[in-house]
Amino acid sequence: MNVKRVMYPHRSYRITSSYGYFVMQSLILLLPLIAIFIYFPSLTYYINILAAGVLDIETSNLKEVDYLFQSVYLIGPVGRYPGTMQSVYVFIASLAAIIILLKSKIAVPIVSYLVYALLILLVSAVYFVFIPFSFPYNILAFSDLYIKLQVSWWIITPVLMLVSLLPLPVGLLSKLSVSLLTLLYAIIFGMVRYVVLIYILREYSYLYMAVLLFAFGPLVDFIYVVGIFSVFVSGIAGKTKSRLREWNWLY
Numbered sequence: 001m002n003v004k005r006v007m008y009p010h011r012s013y014r015i016t017s018s019y020g021y022f023v024m025q026s027l028i029l030l031l032p033l034i035a036i037f038i039y040f041p042s043l044t045y046y047i048n049i050l051a052a053g054v055l056d057i058e059t060s061n062l063k064e065v066d067y068l069f070q071s072v073y074l075i076g077p078v079g080r081y082p083g084t085m086q087s088v089y090v091f092i093a094s095l096a097a098i099i100i101l102l103k104s105k106i107a108v109p110i111v112s113y114l115v116y117a118l119l120i121l122l123v124s125a126v127y128f129v130f131i132p133f134s135f136p137y138n139i140l141a142f143s144d145l146y147i148k149l150q151v152s153w154w155i156i157t158p159v160l161m162l163v164s165l166l167p168l169p170v171g172l173l174s175k176l177s178v179s180l181l182t183l184l185y186a187i188i189f190g191m192v193r194y195v196v197l198i199y200i201l202r203e204y205s206y207l208y209m210a211v212l213l214f215a216f217g218p219l220v221d222f223i224y225v226v227g228i229f230s231v232f233v234s235g236i237a238g239k240t241k242s243r244l245r246e247w248n249w250l251y
Contacts, residue, residue: 076140
């Protein structure tokens with residue numbers, strides 16, 4: 001008979017003697033969140049200054065609006081509507097790409113994501129073929145939504161990392177470093193992506209606004225957070241694989 005030699009207690013109703021230590025860790029890991037609440041107006045200002053400098057946009061186009069009891073900054077260069085033939089070509093290309101992808105042998109998750117993006121682009125193309133000038137948004141509206149979503153994500157990221165990192169059997173400095181690294185990556189990635197998206201909308205028309213937001217906007221942010229966390233946990237598991245007692249919280 002296969003008899004388990006060690007019976008680990010279920011984690012429900014456990015009483016830990018290190019409650020105060022976990023509270024202290026939680027408070028320290030929330031320091032990046034406090035910093036974001038203080039400095040996000042300045043961050044949004046410099047993001048738009050960067051976009052204005054790279055894309056040669058007048059800084060007089062910067063606009064200040066209220067958000068979360070503070071202010072954020074937006075930018076709104078003049079965009080353009082797509083021509084009818086451009087919309088038709090994009091529709092045909094999107095439909096052809098979807099058919100090819102569905103018949104391909106590429107990994108299903110990749111195909112699913114690409115088809116999702118192409119379907120959004122296809123619907124946008126149909127919209128701009130028939131009623132292009134009734135499109136209610138411009139680059140300023142896009143900037144408003146993107147910046148507010150990005151600030152919200154910067155606020156959520158330290159909380160996600162706190163919940164994910166707190167139970168791990170590793171020192172506080174390592175947890176704080178990973179949390180700060182993830183937040184720094186989110187800020188830099190958000191800045192670079194913002195410049196690229198504004199450039200595409202200004203140069204290639206509003207046709208791409210929906211797909212840029214829904215396929216390459218906040219949805220992408222979860223990928224690098226999960227990636228950084230996975231690499232970190234893999235490193236911890238590799239170092240502590242011979243010390244199973246440190247991983248009892250998983251049982």
